[in-house]
Amino acid sequence: MKRTNSIYLSVLVSLLFMTSCGLNRSLKKADKKYEIGEYASAAVIYKRLLPNISSANRPLRAEVCYKMGNCYRLTNQNLRAEGAYGKAIRYDVQDSLAYIYYGEVLRKLKKYTEAAAFYRKYLNYDDANTWAVNGLKSSENVKNWEKVESPFIVKIETALNSRKSEFSPAFGDDQGSSVYFTSSRDNQSTGNKLSKITGLRNNDIFIAKKNNSGKWEDPTPLDEIINSEYDEGSCCFSSDGKTMYFTQCRSVVGVTLGAEIYVTQRAGGEWTSPKKISLINDSSRSVAHPAISPDNKYLYFVSDMRGGFGGKDLWRCLKINDSEWELPENLGPDINTPGDEMFPTIKVDGTLYFSSNGLPGYGGLDIFKATLNNDISKKDSLSWTVKNMLMPINSSNDDFGMTFIGNNDKGFFSSNRNEPKGYDKLYSFEVPVIEYTVEGKVFDTKNEPISDAIVRIVGDNGVNTKIRVKKDGSYLYKLDKDVNYIMQASARGYINDKNNISIKELKNKKITGKNFTLAAVGKPVNIANIFYEFGKYTLNPKSEEALLGLVKMLNDNPHITIEIGAHTDMVGSEESNLLLSTKRAEAVVEFLVKSGIEKERLVAKGYGESKPVVVDAVIAQQNDFLKENDVLDVEFIEKLIDKQKDIANTINRRTEFIVLKTTYKMY
Numbered sequence: 001m002k003r004t005n006s007i008y009l010s011v012l013v014s015l016l017f018m019t020s021c022g023l024n025r026s027l028k029k030a031d032k033k034y035e036i037g038e039y040a041s042a043a044v045i046y047k048r049l050l051p052n053i054s055s056a057n058r059p060l061r062a063e064v065c066y067k068m069g070n071c072y073r074l075t076n077q078n079l080r081a082e083g084a085y086g087k088a089i090r091y092d093v094q095d096s097l098a099y100i101y102y103g104e105v106l107r108k109l110k111k112y113t114e115a116a117a118f119y120r121k122y123l124n125y126d127d128a129n130t131w132a133v134n135g136l137k138s139s140e141n142v143k144n145w146e147k148v149e150s151p152f153i154v155k156i157e158t159a160l161n162s163r164k165s166e167f168s169p170a171f172g173d174d175q176g177s178s179v180y181f182t183s184s185r186d187n188q189s190t191g192n193k194l195s196k197i198t199g200l201r202n203n204d205i206f207i208a209k210k211n212n213s214g215k216w217e218d219p220t221p222l223d224e225i226i227n228s229e230y231d232e233g234s235c236c237f238s239s240d241g242k243t244m245y246f247t248q249c250r251s252v253v254g255v256t257l258g259a260e261i262y263v264t265q266r267a268g269g270e271w272t273s274p275k276k277i278s279l280i281n282d283s284s285r286s287v288a289h290p291a292i293s294p295d296n297k298y299l300y301f302v303s304d305m306r307g308g309f310g311g312k313d314l315w316r317c318l319k320i321n322d323s324e325w326e327l328p329e330n331l332g333p334d335i336n337t338p339g340d341e342m343f344p345t346i347k348v349d350g351t352l353y354f355s356s357n358g359l360p361g362y363g364g365l366d367i368f369k370a371t372l373n374n375d376i377s378k379k380d381s382l383s384w385t386v387k388n389m390l391m392p393i394n395s396s397n398d399d400f401g402m403t404f405i406g407n408n409d410k411g412f413f414s415s416n417r418n419e420p421k422g423y424d425k426l427y428s429f430e431v432p433v434i435e436y437t438v439e440g441k442v443f444d445t446k447n448e449p450i451s452d453a454i455v456r457i458v459g460d461n462g463v464n465t466k467i468r469v470k471k472d473g474s475y476l477y478k479l480d481k482d483v484n485y486i487m488q489a490s491a492r493g494y495i496n497d498k499n500n501i502s503i504k505e506l507k508n509k510k511i512t513g514k515n516f517t518l519a520a521v522g523k524p525v526n527i528a529n530i531f532y533e534f535g536k537y538t539l540n541p542k543s544e545e546a547l548l549g550l551v552k553m554l555n556d557n558p559h560i561t562i563e564i565g566a567h568t569d570m571v572g573s574e575e576s577n578l579l580l581s582t583k584r585a586e587a588v589v590e591f592l593v594k595s596g597i598e599k600e601r602l603v604a605k606g607y608g609e610s611k612p613v614v615v616d617a618v619i620a621q622q623n624d625f626l627k628e629n630d631v632l633d634v635e636f637i638e639k640l641i642d643k644q645k646d647i648a649n650t651i652n653r654r655t656e657f658i659v660l661k662t663t664y665k666m667y
Contacts, residue, residue, distance in 0.1 A: 062091035076422025107363030310338030449473025582606025
């Protein structure tokens with residue numbers, strides 16, 4: 001019996017030893033794949049091994065969960081990454097970067113409060129870490145960023161997307177009639193091997209063209225001379241479209257090598273055999289995501305080479321000749337962080353666009369715009385002004401690979417927003433071209449259209465044009481963006497009226513109305529909203545707006561002289577009414593003089609009750625007990641009821657101006 005027990009014990013020990021050896025071998029295999037970036041394959045092994053690790057071995061469980069979380073994070077499986085990081089932290093993982101990575105994943109899932117807590121935990125270890133500082137700032141400020149209005153309209157490009165991933169678009173011409181992009185969709189010509197990095201089919205470069213109707217045709221893969229059995233990635237083109245740079249990730253004996261950049265030339269409509277570009281001497285480091293400057297002198301790219309700021313940085317090399325490049329230059333701390341900066345593209349105007357998860361943003365990779373502040377010099381460090389492109393360009397997920405059609409504010413980018421499996425999709429963006437229009441009518445002071453009026457429009461961009469109004473006095477004119485205009489309406493026998501327009505103040509208002517009212521020369525014009533204290537000649541403060549309008553009219557027409565005529569109702573004696581009206585006219589003249597109008601251009605005249613109003617169409621329309629040509633004298637008013645008498649007297653109490661001369665200081 002004892003011998004039997006001994007045999008059982010020996011077998012059990014052997015099984016435990018074999019299990020331990022198998023576990024160690026599997027862990028080493030997973031770790032090797034993890035180290036060379038085969039995250040999809042490594043994650044599968046880690047997940048399978050975790051249940052076999054003793055719960056007492058908390059350090060090993062923490063390490064496996066941590067690496068598994070990194071694999072999921074780097075392959076956009078954010079929910080799985082959240083669970084793995086949570087376990088790693090509960091098992092007391094030793095790498096404090098777990099707090100930053102956990103915060104990154106939580107931000108992608110829009111759990112900003114929880115993310116902020118883990119950034120703060122990391123800052124307890126390293127309070128100067130830029131990545132953590134920016135992550136905390138992002139978590140705390142994202143709600144305010146979401147309130148900022150953006151001019152961009154973003155739409156998913158359904159015609160170009162498949163059930164797998166599409167990313168890194170690049171236009172083959174300035175008109176946007178052909179677009180190249182990277183995709184993991186089926187392409188039988190180069191096989192169906194799965195990438196050990198992403199778990200998807202190896203990427204190839206595809207092209208889509210627009211037909212005569214402006215619709216995208218079905219994307220097709222580039223020839224096998226470009227697309228290989230390996231993983232092809234982001235591409236870009238020289239300014240003439242004849243040279244293409246692209247990324248390729250080769251593998252040797254089942255081992256994935258680092259990313260490399262290749263170049264090919266277009267000859268007779270075909271691409272030549274690609275050649276590898278040697279930018280760095282360290283073959284263990286990757287170079288990827290090429291972007292050539294508009295002058296074709298600098299090649300921008302992404303690398304994890306030594307001498308950067310951590311993670312993946314943006315670098316550039318100056319071209320010496322077709323086969324030689326100067327030593328790489330880091331783009332500096334304005335752009336690069338301890339996080340990842342990737343997917344550079346350069347607009348025709350030289351502006352750099354790139355993605356980062358280390359700068360303040362919504363979560364994942366955000367797209368940023370960078371403008372160079374200093375002259376390009378190899379001796380000086382580069383200085384940049386960097387701005388987040390905000391929503392809707394950016395989201396809480398990965399947004400990257402922004403590219404423009406020529407120098408226009410429209411193009412494509414890639415994003416995995418709203419994608420449960422984390423697949424990347426192509427999106428279009430544009431700033432709509434708003435056509436601004438000014439329209440209105442030219443009236444006389446009786447609100448009648450002036451059919452022979454002319455509207456003159458002068459812009460600070462050099463525009464100087466005249467528009468003859470239609471018979472109903474109306475006009476319409478298309479305005480240019482970012483221009484300030486002065487507008488003047490004129491007609492024979494009338495004084496001019498002016499208006500100003502600033503397009504910058506219109507924002508999204510496409511149509512603005514500007515009406516003009518012209519006063520006839522030699523005819524009295526009522527100045528509405530002039531008020532005096534009852535029975536006195538003191539101007540009421542409510543009169544200021546109307547008087548300032550009169551000041552503007554006089555300044556707009558510097559060659560006219562006017563008479564200010566004041567009228568009273570018929571209450572009181574003729575003598576007292578004449579004196580009161582004279583004082584009131586003088587009060588208006590005094591206001592105009594204090595406002596800068598030359599006294600020689602003004603005449604004050606009191607008429608008392610001597611010129612009762614003759615009812616015109618406007619007054620008749622406003623008062624149903626009056627009709628055109630009624631004269632509001634004593635005889636007429638005495639026949640009215642009390643309420644109507646009050647209205648008639650109010651109409652008679654008025655202040656008018658009449659143009660006397662139009663040649664003041666002209667000769």
